[in-house]
Amino acid sequence: IFVAGMNEYISAAFLHVTRQWWNLVVLLMVIFLLFLMSGSFFMATLGMVFALGGERLCFTYAWRRYIDQTLKADLQDIQRSYMEGDGSCFWVVECSGDIIGTVAARPAAETLYELELKRMSVRRAWRGRGIAKALCRTVIDFARQKGYKAVVLNVTFVQHEAQQLYEGLGFLKCQEYFAQTVFGKWSNFRVFKYRYSILGNS
DSSP, rough: HHHHHTTTTTHHHHHHHHTTTHHHHHHHHHHHHHHHOOOOHHHHHHHHHHHEEEEEEEEHHHHHHHHHHHHHTTGGGGGIIIISTTEEEEEEEEETEEEEEEEEEEEEEEETTEEEEEEEEEOOOHHHHHHSHHHHHHHHHHHTTTSSEEEEEETTOOOOHHHHHHHHTTTEEEEEEEEESSHHHHHHHHEEEEEETTTTTO
């Protein structure tokens, strides 16, 4: 579910990359060099199309490498990552034996008093039915029961629906930064940090 959900954002993220100034400069250089070599605007334009196609393939590869690294970090061993500690948990939503939604939570790395919401995902066919809201509220209730002061999460700038969901539930954007990976720095890939205050919303 997580992989399918993240792959939905490939096109939006790639469009962002193509608009970066350095990418536009490279494409213009490709067109100019091909025109000098061939003397044909058609060949230069065709070359640009192939260049964009190659760039899309490279971008998709980098995106999927990121997802693979995420899977290895925690989702390949959910028991160890989320079920062994008292302050963490992993929830699934099932329908007729099929998993249609997931969410996880564990103590935030920065402070002992915040719980981090992670791996929120709902199958596309089941969206718009309040499942994501219910999962999010489950994490908030869990945080309240365990004595946390806040719930925090990270969401990328292309995940507009997720941002609207969290803001509608009372989360406030508290930080913005570039993804701390080679891909993130190369593409100016922004990540937003949201925070829900347990005390402020009790």
